[in-house]
Amino acid sequence: MDFLDELNGFFRRIQLDVEGRRREDRALNSFSVLSAPKPSKNILVVDKVYFYAKNNAIEHHTVRYELVHRQPETAVFRRGQPFTFIIRFADGKSFSPGKDILRLHFNLGPNPSIIKHTQGILNVQGDEEEFTKESDQWDIRVVGKTADTITMQVQIPVDAPIGIWKLEVYTGEAGDAAERLRLYNCPNDIYVLFNPWCEDDTVYMEGEQDGRSKASNLLDEYVLADVGKIWMGAYGSARGREWVFGQYDDATLPVCMYLLEACKIPHFERANPVVVSRALTKMVNQADGDNGILHGRWDGKYEDGTAPSAWTGSVKIIEDYLMTNMPVKYGQCWVFAGVLTTVCRALGLPARPVSNLVSAHDTNGTFTIDRFFDEKGNAMDIDPFNPGGETDSIWNFHVWVEAWMARPDLPKGYGGWQAIDATPQERSAGFYQCGPASVEAVRKGQVGLVHDVAFVLASVNADCISWRADKNSEIGFVQASCDRYKIGKQILTKKPFVFDTVGQSDTEDITNTYKSSEGSNEERISLLTAVGSSVRAKRFFRYPERSGEDVVFDLIELERIAIGESFSVVVTLQNRSKQARTIHATLSATTNFYNGVKAHLVRHASATYILQPMAREELRLPVSSKDYISKLVEYGIMKLHASATVKETNQTWFEEDDFQVIMPTVDIKVDGAKKVGQPLEVTFTFVNGLKMKLTQCKMVFEGPGLTRSDFREYPDLAPGETLTISTKLIPKFAGEHSLIACFDSKEFTEITGSVKVVISK
Structure with a gap:
């Protein structure tokens, strides 16, 4: 059997497991002993192994995993700490030290090896009262015996590879050769995860916060929290979009393990979070054709799948992927980040989504975002310095994930938060x-440190340069302008322990972890340190910005408008010379996809002006709601463009500004006893104030502990009409829950709402 057959077999097994649980018809008793010849009367016969999954899960911080509560019991443990289990023997026999052989083999993968740390072999003597081995070794102690059982604790090595481990139990009589031992294959899966609560684990979070343990508190947020926010939108109007991570769903852990198999990481390397996290960024997308989880798409054409803005969380994506064994359509950066966060947290790797507002995509490694104009000032749609012609781009926002880990492969001081990104933008090492x-390496400009520091640094701190064609220049272009402040305006994530369903009080600005203050000596030194490591980048930074230009232009920025409002594109011009200037100016407004690609032209105007000496004027292009409302695309992003050339001096100026049209929200009301097992009456309300008919309407809602992802369809919604959808939900467990809703239609998406619900026992 080749690797592909084994992989497909593994996937089919977990698929059948989940299908069976969904139908609730899985047999409860799956502890049958493998058929074998009847053993000698003197050899112990293992009847059953009890892992006490629920009891151990409390100590291992895994009690919320649904697999723990299913039948047959599935153990979910964290490495670096012990678990308790019982072996019961048949025929009322008991284990006799010195007489009986009892040997345990914990195995990972098809070819387990002690040398490769994918096998642990423990010989039970019966008198082991304490652990005696180091934390990086398998160890065992006996904590109790009865007439037909033995209770033991096993220490999982702190550097054990994560994955699905299996237990083999060998029994025999003292002096028996290995081939005469009786084998019991325990049918239960043992999931072993990273352990950020363990000081010796490379994913441990340390420190103190407000007099309390920072590790335990922050892990409540970055490992245990199954609902969070992802910041989306243009700078000045970005807001946190609610997202259900759902790492405890019974499909999530099996899919995580499949991803590790599919990317062919050797089992022994799965002990290393650096290797694992990098592999996950490859497998959450399918761009390499390796059957990853998500298809990416950014052109608004989602008829054969689900629009990215219509997802409310990761669980439905993961379950669709599992049930079809095909990549799910469709995802965008924030969806990739949401799923990647889910996978990391499920495996015990602390993680959080991070949003970079005004994010650069540097295609040629120059740490610059370059715009090119011909000699007449007309914008060029290619990069003449890039052999492939690909152009740099600026995304309104881009979302990746930070994962927490030590970095023993790097110099001291570069551990902690690490940027990982599953959005398929550029290949790294061929994938x-x-x-x-x-993140610390990004802040210091240490682009020589693996992995992909240079790409992330350019995303948050590239310079934006405008180049104008000039035959007298040795490279054919001269630098017309340089904006050092445009990229990486804000880098945002969710503030720990706060979840604001109404406002944005849960926003945490972490820009200073990626770069020093814009324009400071430290910021420039960091960028120039990175530039110094690249011959290509040094050539771009060699050419100085032109100076002495005497007309000052300024595009007045907008942050946001409510849908239906009008606005204007406004540019101010100031002539600082004592001569008149002839200026040709162009103003336009477009709707854009958030990755910077133009969707529709809304309005455009150009004209030539005579600007008198020392004069100041204002150019204005009005835009009404009728001009743009039918041309909006997802997330309501619009872009203002302004360019000008000065005839007398050949001065060229170009500037653009992004802003967001703000959509209405979904209102959610919850009534009822708000107790476990008792129905809640939930009402979702959306008022169509968009002055146009909405078609193919759908309300999607989701809330861990309240409901899996569900939806209700509604054909059309007339202007001014109110859509009201009511449903009943049964809370499964006590505590604070979040219920998230998303209204989706053919014409508009990204209309959301959320509410907190506190459930008592």
Whole structure:
């Protein structure tokens, strides 16, 4: 059997497991002993192994995993700490030290090896009262015996590879050769995860916060929290979009393990979070044709799948992927980040989504975002310096994930948060994968440190340069302008322990972890340190910005408008010379996809002006709601463009500004006893104030502990009409829950709402 057959077999097994649980018809008793010849009366016969999955899960911080509560019991443990289990023997026999052989083999993968740390062999003597081995070794102690059982604790090595381990139990009589031992194959899966609570684990989070343990508190947010936010939108109007991570769903862990198999990481390397996190960035997307989880798409054409803005969380994506064994359509950066966060947290790797507002995509490694104009000032749609012609781009926002880990492969001081990105933008080492890039290395410009530090640094701190064709220049172009402040305006994530369903009080600005203050000596030194490591980048930074230009232009920025409002494109011009200037100016407004690609032209105007000496004027292009409302695309992003040339001096100026049209929200009301097992009456309300008919309407809602992802369809919604959908939900467990809703239609998406619900026992 080749690797592909084994992989497909593994996938089919977990698929059948989940299908069976969904139908609730899986047999409860799956502890049958493998058929074997009847053993000698003197050899112990293992009847059953009890892992006490629920009891151990409390100590291992895994009690919320649904697999723990299913039948047959599935153990979910964290490495670096012990678990308790019982072996019961048949025929009322008991284990006799010195007389009986009892040997345990914990195995990972098809070819387990002690040398490769994918096998642990423990010989039970019966008198082991304490652990005696180091934390990086398998160890065992006996904590109790009865007439037909033995209770033991096993220490999982702190550097054990994560994955699905299996237990083999060998029994025999003292002096028996290995081939005469009786084998019991325990049918239960043992999931072993990273352990950020363990000080010796490379994913441990340390420190103190407000007099409390920072590790335990922050892990409540970055490992245990199954609902969070992802910041989306243009700078000045970005807001946190609610997202259900759902790492405890019974499909999530099996799919995580499949991803590790599919990317062919050797089992022994799965102990290393650097290797694992990098592999996950490759497998959450399918751009390499390796059957990853998500198809990416950014052109608004989602008829054969689900629009990215219509997802409310990761669980439905993961379950669709599992049930079809095909990549799910469709994802965008924030969806890739949401799923990647889910996978990391499920495996015990602390993780959080991070949003970079005004994010650069540097295609040629120059740490610049370059715009090119011909000698007449007309914008060029290619990069003449890039052999492939690909152009740099600026995304309104881009979302990746930070994962927490030590970096023993790097110099001291570069551990902690690491940027990992599953969005397929550029290949790294031949594949669409990115990271882990040390955030501290990004801040210091240490682009020589693996992995992909240079790409992340350009995303947050590239210079934006405008080039104008000039035959007298040795490279054919001169630098017309340089904006050092445009990229990486804000880098945002969710503030720990806060979840604001109404406002944005849960926003945490972490820009200073990626770069020093814009324009400071430290920021420039960091960027120039990176530039100094690249021959190509040094050539771009060699050419100085032109100076002495005497007309000052300024595009007045907008942050946001409510849908239906009008606005204007406004440019101010100031002539600082004592001569009149002839200026040709162009103003336009477009709707854009958030990755910077133009969707529709809304309005455009150009004209030539005579600007008198020392004069100041204002150019204005009005835009009404009728001009743009039918041309909006997902997330309501619009872009203002302004360019000008000065005839007398050949001065060229170009500027653009992004802003967001703000959509209405979904209102959610919850009534009822708000107790476990008792129905809640939930009402979702959306008022169509968009002055146009909405078609193919759908309300999607989701809330861990309340409901899996569900939806209700509604054909059309007339202008001014109110859509009201009511449903009943049964809470499964006590505590604070989040219920998230998303209204989707053919004409508009990204209309959301959320509410907190506190459930008592």
